[in-house]
Amino acid sequence: MTVTSSRPTAVDAAAAGTALRELGLHADDSSRRRAEYSYDASNYRLRPVCVVFPRDAAEVATAVAWCHRNGVPVIPRGGGTGMGGNAIGAGVVIDLSRHMTRVHAVDTVGATASAEAGVVLTALQKHVREASDGALTFAPDPSSQSRACLGGAIGNDACGNHSVRYGRTTDHVVDVTVVTAEGHLLVATATGLRAADPSDTAAVRRAAEVEDGLRALATENLAPLRVELERIPRQVSGYHLAHLLPEHGFHVARALVGSEGTCALVVAATVSLVPVSQHPTLLCVGYRDVVDAARDVPTMLDFAPSAIEGIDERIVATMRARRGRASVEGLPDGNAWIYIELDEHSVGGRVDDIAGAVADLADKLRANGRVVDARTVTDPTTRSMLWRVREDGAGLSSRLVDLDDPDAGAGYESWPGWEDSAVAPERLPEYLEGFRRLLDHHGLTGVMYGHFGAGCMHVRVTFDQRTESGRATMLAFVRDAAQLVVDHGGSLSGEHGDGRARSELLPIMYSPEMIRLFERFKGIWDPQGLLNPGSIVDPAPIGDDLALAGIPRRTWQTAFDLGIPGSAHTPDTDVPEGTDLDPFVHATQACIGVGRCRSHSGGVMCPSYRATRDEKDSTRARARVLQEMLRSAPDVESGWRSEDVRESLELCLSCKACSTDCPTGVDMATYKAEFFHHHYKGRKRPMSHYSLGWMPAWLRMATATAPMINAVLGTRLAGPAARVAGLDARRSMPRFARRKQVRAxxxxxxxxxxxxxxxxxxxFTRAFRPQVAQAASRVLGGADSISCEKDNCCGLTWISTGQLDRARKVLSRTADALDDGTDRPIVVPEPSCAAALRKDLPELVHTDAARRVAARVRSFATHVGSMLDDGWTPPPVPQAVTVQTHCHEYAVFGPSTQASVLRRLGVADVRSADGCCGVAGNFGFERGHYEVGMAVGEQALAPALRARRPDEPVLTDGFSCAMAVDHLAGVDAAIDAVGGVHLAELIDPDRPTPTTADTPTRTRETP
Structure with a gap:
């Protein structure tokens, strides 16, 4: 049986969406949703017909059956992190990651786990470890494991950092539950195929048909299956038909692994588990280059390591430039590095022998004569930090700094397209040498990192996909690269699958006979060719549907200087081919889809996605909708009026965490402000943009009438007043300091x-917490104090609401007032205001004064750290403090600034709530945001407040954070009444005890 066609059938999106909804499915055919799902982490863009979010396997079957009846292609999708273009398509996308996330069972005796396809790998691993008391885990751990799903790992045959020991996902699959192209629910096992429901006669009949077809394929083609497949550890390209051989027991489940959703949709699986390493030790070795590192891999393999992972100098330089030198602390000298992890399993379970084995390995590597430097890393924090450099490799390498001038910002871009080739480990040095010659021949640069121990290299290349000549170079290169890897006995793909990026090249790797067998395998499962068309069989041309091709070259005039050297800021003019890329286009294209914003833990971004678990609310989706605006808008002016983009940005908290946590440095808070600036120009804005956006202008009046306003906040009039101002009456409102207090x-x-x-x-400090200014002055020992006025402030509220003309005027005056001809540090008690002056000021006001002032700005916690560096002796501090990490301080001044300063001050137990508080400036107060804001607060802050001791201070340097703490204490009986304190108050040498009479308090209004 062969595939009749894999070309998509034209179908009206609205009609498809309506029909699927009439079947009781959650189907979304909106233009915004289709834009979000037009991309994955590859170079490609295909607009889907609609997106379905099934709640269980039965709903998947219902959706697929409708598509089969109507000749509509089906594209299964998990986390959408694949780089091969195998999670997008011009059909119905079925997103399994939103609802199908259940772990059904963990068998600790049999060491297996059963789960739905949409469960994120780290969530599965966490569940397994909890069920096994930390003894077991699911082994595959790709760098995207914090957002990649089990179904995606099976679809692509993912591996990960520890694959040198644990192999591929194939090696851990016991059985898979699938939905066939016709909508039947079957179970593929280690010995065959059966219907999930034995009473479903149609499914029983279809299972028998498929199994008979597969048995015939295997028995009739024993020789080619044995000769051409499974030759190296990472031979992922093509279908894994060798598992159908008699010596492998006719393992249909494993034959489906790596099929990229082209044969059936995986909806659940049972996988085997492995023991957790209890004593990992990392040996980090520096080399002159990656080829020298590769030559030492055989020596490393002799020691049975659990991981052998490599990175090159460009990734490390970019990490240093973007996140500071401390982010790569612990790396030895060198220009390329190998991480080698040994544990108790490396030495036969003898824990006492690990240190000796590591030392012996280091000696043998030095004796080889290629090592520049080596360090053993046992500290868990340093080890985790170094692993993050490797895990963020794909994102970091996409926007690289110039090695000759790393402080100059982004130097050049690199892209996938040939990021996943693999050879036998012993052939890796020669392959890399040939690969570098090939890059030079085509005038390209490659950024190399990957699984050296398994011979699998991830290489991102400086392809130019925006121009016709650049695309021609890319296509010529990948064809030459395919021939090179085949000449070295390797595989086009070693982990990511073939997808649209490599399927066209499979005839270079496989014989015509094997290509026909792939077509036959696909045809047995999917005779109409409706499942994920364009991948593996009947492939789409590599050069088709490139996301960077065909974008109109216009200039999108921006208020922010987005930092692209040589870019012109001229309105509404076309940018000729070959000139510098428009800065706004370049900035939004920083998102390449790696999806770290979809992770459920670690870092701070993206708080709204973590609250809703809807792709719409991820940083990635917002960037993709912006990219679609740049592509499809008929002109610049109508582009800025996009309702899709406005809707996409609605739940962005402007927390700025993405600017630090996103490996590519996407700064959605800035893009949101820029978009709102243009979107509302000459139009009526939401009321909150006037009430909160213009807060600095009316705060002086508010403090003058504070007693009356505060009295109203305690009455039933507060609710209607809040609603008129565009605010949510359920949110606790702050009490204003009286004018007498401010003046004093x-x-x-x-x-x-x-x-x-x-x-x-x-x-904020002046109007709501004037006592903080007094404490700060005492800590600083008599600083030159300047008070914020209505026309002399950081402009934050105008920036966050996109009123950038006003923000620029205010910031210009502020820069002139603070530019006093000195280089004295400017210390700002409120972290969000400090961040605005540090980052937004020079991006909005393009003057030398603005740049000089911004360079001097410090958050209060940052300056206290400098005081400690200079030998300052702090007063006694509490032994335990809960700190709500302020998002803007996290993003602009460093993720651990507040917590590290507390430790240096002598706080023994720092309990850090690393997550957005949910208020985030104006966001938490605005109507329509309350539920999301509260859900965001539940991610870190609320649990930390419930866990704190009653006498334990809660550090809230940010006023929004203080408001969130007060509100949570007011609405949650499990949280003791607590008032947040500022670091200045915590270390105030006088440390006065506030009284009700002279301290602004906050009240809760009952809805």
Whole structure:
């Protein structure tokens, strides 16, 4: 049986969406949703017909059966992190990751686990470890494991950092439950195929037909299956038909692994588990280059390591430039590095022998004569930090710094397209030498990292896909590269699958006979060719549907300087081919789909996605909708009016965490402000943009009438007033400091031109927490204090609501006021205001004064760290503190700034709530955001508050964080009443005890 056609049938999106919804399915055919799912992490873009979010296997079967009856292609999708273009298509996309995330069972005796296809790998691993008391785990751990799904790992045959010991996903699959192209639910096992429901006669009949076809394929073709397949550890390209051989027991389940959703949709699986390493030790070795590193791999393999992973200098330089030198602390000298992990399993379970084995390995590597430097890393924090450099390799390498000038910002881009080839480990050095010659021949640069111990290299290449000549070079290169890897006995793909990136090249790797067998295998399962067309069989041309091709070259005039050297800021003019790329286009294209914003733990981004688990609310989806706007808008002006983009940005908290946590540095808070600036120009804005956006302008009046306003906040009038202002009446509103309090606080500050430090009293501190300014002044020892005025502030509220003309005017005045001809640090108590002055000021105000002022700005916690560096002796501090990490401080001044300063001050137990508080400036107060804001608060802050001891201070340097703490304490009986304190108050040498009479308090309004 062969495939009759794999070309998609034209179908009206609205009609398909309506029909699927009439079947009781959650189907979304909106233009915004289709834009979000037009991309994965590859170079490709295909707009789907609609997206279905099934709740269980039965709903998957219903959707697939409808598509089969109507000749509509089906594209299964998990986390959408694949780089081969195998999770997109012009049909119905079935997203298994939203609802089908259940772990059904963990058998600790038999060492197996059963779960649905949409479960994220780290979630599965966490569940297994908890069920086995930390003894077992699921072995495959690709770098995308925090957002990649089990079904995707099976579809692509994922591997990971520890594959040198544990192999591929294939090696761990026991059985898989699948939905066939016709909509039947079958179970593929280690010995055959059966219907999931024995009473379903149609499914029983179809299972028998498929099994008979597969047995005939195997028995009639024993020789080619034995000769051409499974020759190297990472031979992932093509179908895994060798598992149908008699010596492998006719393992149909494993034959389906790596089929990329082209044969059936995996909806659940049973997988085997492996013991957890309890004593991992990392040996990090530096080399002159990756070829030298590859030559030492055989020596490393002799020691039975659990991992042998490599990175090159460009990734490390980019990490240092983007996240600071401390982010790669622990790396030895060198220009390329290998991580070698040994554990108790490397030495036969003898834990005491691990250190000796590591030392012996280091000696043998030095004796080989290629090692530059080597270090043993036993500290878990340092080890995790170094592993993150490797795990973020794909993202970091996409926007690289210039090695000759790493401080200059982004130097050049690199892209997938040939990122996944594999050879036998012993042939890796020669392959890499040939590969580098090939790059030079085509005038390209490759960024190399990957699984050296398994011979699998991830290489991102400086392809130019925006121009016709660049695309021609890319196509010529990948064909030459395919021939090169085949000449070395290797595989086009070693982990990511073939997809649209490599399927066309399979005839270079396989004989015509094997290609026909692949077609036959696909045809047995999917005779109409409706499942994920364009991959493996009847492939789409590599050069078709490239996401960077065909974008109109326009200039999108921006208020922000988005940091692209040589870019012109001229309105509405076409950018000629070959000139510098428009800065806004370049910025939004920083998102390449790696999907770290979809992770459920670690880091801070993306809080709204973690709250809703909807792709719409991920940083990636917002970037993709922006990219679609740039592509499809008839002109610039109508592009800025896009309702799809406005809707996509609605639940962005502007927390800025993505600018740090995203490996490619996407700064969605800035893009949101820029979009709102244009979208609402000349139009009526949401009421909150006036009430909260113009807060600094009316705060002086508010403090003058504070008693009356505060009294109203305690009455039933508060609710209607909040709604008129575009706010949510359920959210606790702050009490304003009285004018007398503000004046008293400001009078206590000093103006000293000879002071070594400038204290900038921001709007929030002045209006709501004037006592913080007093404490800060005392800690700083008499700083030159400047108070924020209505026309002299950080402009944050105008920035976050996209009122950038006003923000620029305010910031220009602020820069002039603070540019005093000195280099004295400017210390800002409110972290969000400090971040705005540090980052947004020079991006909005393009003057030398703005740049000089921004370079001097420090958050309060950052400056306290500098004081400690200079030998300052702090007062006694509490032994335990819960700290709500402020998102803007996290993003602009460093993820661990507040927590590390507390430890240096002598706090023995720092309990850090690393996650957005849910208020995030104006977001948490705005109507329509309450539920999401509360769900965001539940990610880290609320659990930390419930776990704290009653006498334990809660550090809330950010005013929004303080408001979130007060609100949670007011609505959650499990949280003790607590008032957040600022670091300045915590270390105030006078440390006065606040009283109700002189301290602004906050109240909760009952809805």
């Amino acid at each position: 606080a400001l009078r206590s500050l000093v103006r000293r031109d000879d002071a070594p430090v400038v204290l900038f009293v921001d709007s």
